[in-house]
Amino acid sequence: MASQFSTKFIRVSEPSPHVFHVELSRKSVNAFNVDFWTQYGEVFEKLAEEDVRAVVLSSALPKIFTAGIDLSDLASLVSSQDEDSARLAIKHLKHIKTFQYAIGAPARCPFPVIAAIHGAVLGLGVDIVCACDIRYAASNATFCVKEADVGLAADIGTLGYLPKITGNISLVREFSYTSQTFSASVAEKMGLLSSVIEGGRDDVVGAALELAKVIASKSPVAVAGTKHIISHALDNSIAANLDYTAVWNGGALQTRDIIENVSAMKARRSPTFAPLRTKATSKL
Amino acid sequence: MASQFSTKFIRVSEPSPHVFHVELSRKSVNAFNVDFWTQYGEVFEKLAEEDVRAVVLSSALPKIFTAGIDLSDLASLVSSQDEDSARLAIKHLKHIKTFQYAIGAPARCPFPVIAAIHGAVLGLGVDIVCACDIRYAASNATFCVKEADVGLAADIGTLGYLPKITGNISLVREFSYTSQTFSASVAEKMGLLSSVIEGGRDDVVGAALELAKVIASKSPVAVAGTKHIISHALDNSIAANLDYTAVWNGGALQTRDIIENVSAMKARRSPTFAPLRTKATSKL
Amino acid sequence: MASQFSTKFIRVSEPSPHVFHVELSRKSVNAFNVDFWTQYGEVFEKLAEEDVRAVVLSSALPKIFTAGIDLSDLASLVSSQDEDSARLAIKHLKHIKTFQYAIGAPARCPFPVIAAIHGAVLGLGVDIVCACDIRYAASNATFCVKEADVGLAADIGTLGYLPKITGNISLVREFSYTSQTFSASVAEKMGLLSSVIEGGRDDVVGAALELAKVIASKSPVAVAGTKHIISHALDNSIAANLDYTAVWNGGALQTRDIIENVSAMKARRSPTFAPLRTKATSKL
Amino acid sequence: MASQFSTKFIRVSEPSPHVFHVELSRKSVNAFNVDFWTQYGEVFEKLAEEDVRAVVLSSALPKIFTAGIDLSDLASLVSSQDEDSARLAIKHLKHIKTFQYAIGAPARCPFPVIAAIHGAVLGLGVDIVCACDIRYAASNATFCVKEADVGLAADIGTLGYLPKITGNISLVREFSYTSQTFSASVAEKMGLLSSVIEGGRDDVVGAALELAKVIASKSPVAVAGTKHIISHALDNSIAANLDYTAVWNGGALQTRDIIENVSAMKARRSPTFAPLRTKATSKL
């Protein structure tokens, strides 16, 4: 049962076969303390071991996606100032990397993660949606790279991802320097979103779940390979990516899923695919 | 005569001086078997040796750009499964790289290649247009990254190029995971196209040929250098590109084409330029 | 006083605290000779040592941003052809790198530079605005990558920056090959601009100064770090950028500006921040 | 007590303050099964949280360092051949990456790890010593990149590390293609070893522990930074490394350890340094 993956602050369900719904649910504004983001990383680490083929990530709260980091964490950050400065820098470094690793968990999963966004997305929320594969936003969604307002550079993914996944660096810089709030339609213009869905939470989640069902109907070998290769392409030259792809598909083209697709097409039926990973043999 | 470069499945003409038109012409849907894509690569390799200054690539078929790979090739791919798996992987690797090299031929030419797209562009068709310099599409054009539907990750260029040449990775991932068809206007929003031309095949080819004439009127030294340096920029840091550009222009600024441009401007005449390469001396 | 930084061809003022206005002012068309671009680099090098928190760059001329390089420089370039070709190539290389370094000065400053663009932007003008952080354009602005018309590949930044900072490589290539003029609205579609401001010079400068005031009200530690990390992201993998960010923020999170922000928020007052650099200690 | 970190197959002791000794101890030949290499990674992960300043890694067995991977693991690898080939490839990929991560643990520790090698080092043993910082070998040590003999390319580090950490690629290729055994003195000529210590196990462990004591007497801020920056240098350009180093030392130069060193030098006493990390505050 999908709900076995739920945690104190995160609800997990399986609204259709192999499609999982991960909902952020910490009252009143989905503020992320260490426990919350640790759970967040762990939920995705666990789902990566299951026969999950697409995930929709959303907020369970009616009015907001997330207010970002919990203020109490910020306070503890500030209060530790009287240590040796170099040791404190190394402690921060280690902390930030652990934090980045948790929030980056969706990018390491073999299945796509679709962020279904409504309401306000503040600070860490932008890091979170950037590390997802696909972003749908309700027309009532707003975004704010809040970190400059707090006195720091966003460090959990926003500044690393935005220049790679969008198409307007002038806007990326403007919003990152000013902490100004921007609307879903500006986010779409910037290239951050696939679509703006008219309405609010239910509308965008509904659209994202429909998309997830389409993805879940495809060969998981094909989808996992496609995700892996696009992520590689963001960080490597075209020539290096073509080479990497050829090595990848050297093995992947041997999948039975291609035969299954051809057979199903001829028989005018839907294809069915084995899970990507069989748990029983995972020890080796 | 341009037509000497025509092959069984490809028509080559020279509608205006130095502007070549390469038309895909295999009935009924421009399905690419090994012969077709081998010819495709060879045509561009040969044109690269001629005094060609711009190429328009289009489909000669009235209703479709290309249906992508020929199904018989796919069948032979599937049927070879009972070899040693590692040797088969290396055979696939070698095959894919040969295939990539052929489809990537336009990117290695010193002149720009403009894809003039109408009708359906399926699977390999997306790889093909990605490796061109400029994309114009008729308003009736549609695109589909068909590979996920077949059970594999696109491996001839689509996944390597799209994240570099467009500005919305959320859409790139969405269409690559789902094999959903998208329209010319969505492709334009995504950043894949220079322009959507109202109409069909004739309209978009006409617009592309006009653009090609403009390019062909410029110094081939300037155009070839510009193409080379932009391609370098896609794959390297800004600092590395600036350095590379300085080395390139150290030689290129010595061209007589600059003097010719200045003279022509003063004399209010059109400049004329020598071919980029003189064949007679090519042995060395 | 800000005006102490003014030069023969550049006017510098401080319209609001820490917000500097740099105006290009060489009659009649802001043509850049060696003196002009040398001054340009030097002005920004000097401002980088001051308590400047945001800069607006514009043209002081009513009708044009810049016509690009001065024709007399081009002439001297052409006239030096009879030297040893290899030595001439090395001389050009050195010259281009010096030129690139001057025009790239805004990218090396710790504060953001906003280009407020009106009228025609020709040739070098495109290199100049590309090296700025943010671009606002008046609706009367037009752009032209003029270099192909002259017989050379743009070599001071345009071809290195455009593929990284915009989201439509097809358009980047089209305009770079053809030297065709494109409008502010096409530039916006391409992803080159944050906004198109209805009107002309005064309108766009006004909007840019407003934006600059917002930036100048933020922690200079946060803004400088954000700028630095986004620039790093353009040229490095996401993983490398996350690592670099963690090292950066290991030190930066120890700033008192975070405490000041929290205090000010609680006290419902505006925060105030120390300058980024204290000149007195700069000898070490 | 250091022994709390011991596991079934690994002995951990602290022969001098902050110097830990990790001994591989699985009879009869230190063959690595999944449990062994999982423990190996975990031991180093745990030590990374402690006030450890240098580690010596050796074999507890008198005659051999390690015979490499356990043959039973190899058997289970071979027996899983009848699955879907693509899924099997992905399972292998995941397995290899987990394995690499465990063996690479010393490289992620903030303290140096010195491999003290005697006897035969086969297959995985080469991967293991490559991921250490420093290699000392007894004159009776021999090395063998055994994987080619088994029918595979070494995949846990050997082929990635050797070309970066040694200075003779001709020898690297020769030994990797042939699985020929090479002596400590050839390994030294190749650049793989700091020193060859005349004798056997006790001699080399003694020398390594002496070196570890020297390292443990230095500022842990200095040592951790040095390790981190050298590792960065192996994988990045000189310019990128210089930049990264400047960011790192921006924080690190603020350490009190510099003052402590100066004071101790003046007072002609040995300096003492605080641990690199204080566990109490590690929650943030």
Add this chain to the structure above:
Amino acid sequence: MASQFSTKFIRVSEPSPHVFHVELSRKSVNAFNVDFWTQYGEVFEKLAEEDVRAVVLSSALPKIFTAGIDLSDLASLVSSQDEDSARLAIKHLKHIKTFQYAIGAPARCPFPVIAAIHGAVLGLGVDIVCACDIRYAASNATFCVKEADVGLAADIGTLGYLPKITGNISLVREFSYTSQTFSASVAEKMGLLSSVIEGGRDDVVGAALELAKVIASKSPVAVAGTKHIISHALDNSIAANLDYTAVWNGGALQTRDIIENVSAMKARRSPTFAPLRTKATSKL
């Protein structure tokens, strides 16, 4: 028959099964004109399609390995100076890349190539041996990076390979700046050679053929993978190489060669392996 691959200037034989001997044989000093190096590239391209498992490259001439480039080619290079300088630069660029591609052919083969060197190795000869996998030299061998003496930077591989494949950049620079001749023993100290074989041509060829026989007795899947991954390691970060290796071995671990090795070991017989590539199916 191996001799079918012989050309005017190159002799090919198969002294033991799957071990090919490629001998440079152009009187009187193996001077390379365009025909010679074109044949050189083609011979290796063809052998790459055959069941070759190791190649020894040597000179057939008793006293010299090669004098490098043919002086008549140099003359034709010099005589083409009166063209447009930019076009000439592009022609040279194209020529150099074709030349590099031919000389780099051994690096693209799936089998190792061992250079068995005796006598003088001048200019292009250094480029040639650098692109081989393994270098053995007779004690009478001498090396000279002759290009500086001619007035140019070595451009066919020497300067790109030497810093990656050896371990003393001071010597690399010294010999490249001065064109000073260095002995086999200095080359060995520098890290360029696996071994110096006492004697001359016959001695070094004999030793290289012995090594080739050992390589040819191993699984061609293992050897080709090892070669491919080491080459990748020279040009990529350790992390990227580990990832690439995991993808590669995901497929390669499924080879039957591992089972064959285990069976043969148990049965105390020599293993036998299928060719890497079956020509019959190469059309796909």
Add this chain to the structure above:
Amino acid sequence: MASQFSTKFIRVSEPSPHVFHVELSRKSVNAFNVDFWTQYGEVFEKLAEEDVRAVVLSSALPKIFTAGIDLSDLASLVSSQDEDSARLAIKHLKHIKTFQYAIGAPARCPFPVIAAIHGAVLGLGVDIVCACDIRYAASNATFCVKEADVGLAADIGTLGYLPKITGNISLVREFSYTSQTFSASVAEKMGLLSSVIEGGRDDVVGAALELAKVIASKSPVAVAGTKHIISHALDNSIAANLDYTAVWNGGALQTRDIIENVSAMKARRSPTFAPLRTKATSKL
């Protein structure tokens, strides 16, 4: 006259035509304060504009190369601890980069710089010799990466250069972690030196000047290109370097120096070459 380039702490002479000798001369131990290293950078910046073809760098003091950084600089570093930690980190960052830039000046010169080393080389001295092209050491030379002893990671070049220019990373790490002194012969084994010259200061300077005369007798186009391309090779893939080299030589092969070499060889006379750069035209 060469002596016009001398400064307070640096003596410059021209012992043979185009061969310059730069001697570090600050009593009593060549301790580097800010003035000294600023002068150091400036001397090389100025020589880069002259007709210099090779430089020998040595110490003018009889017993030591350099003791490294001046202790008074270290004191001022330590005393600035009570600022805002983040601002201090940025100040340090800027300081380090300025320092690195000065010490890295030899690497940016078009001519080779040969370090002729005798006596002790401490701390910054290692950074200094690493940034030179070639290193000769007297047998009395000793080296010490002193920074760990002071409490910091070496940040002016040592840790970035050593892993690229030598061939034994185990030794690089050992000496960098321990600050242990190593002899010239160990430095040679590690790959840091071209040669160890028996004797002291006069012997090594004599040998270096001989080498410099050989270099100065070659075409400056060939030498500058060779230096530039080897430096590129250290930081780029082999494929990228081959491409870069082809672009570079596209221009450089057009030099008259090749003709001059051929003519001189035929006429059995020494060739003579024009300076690399003509100062008169340097304004453009």
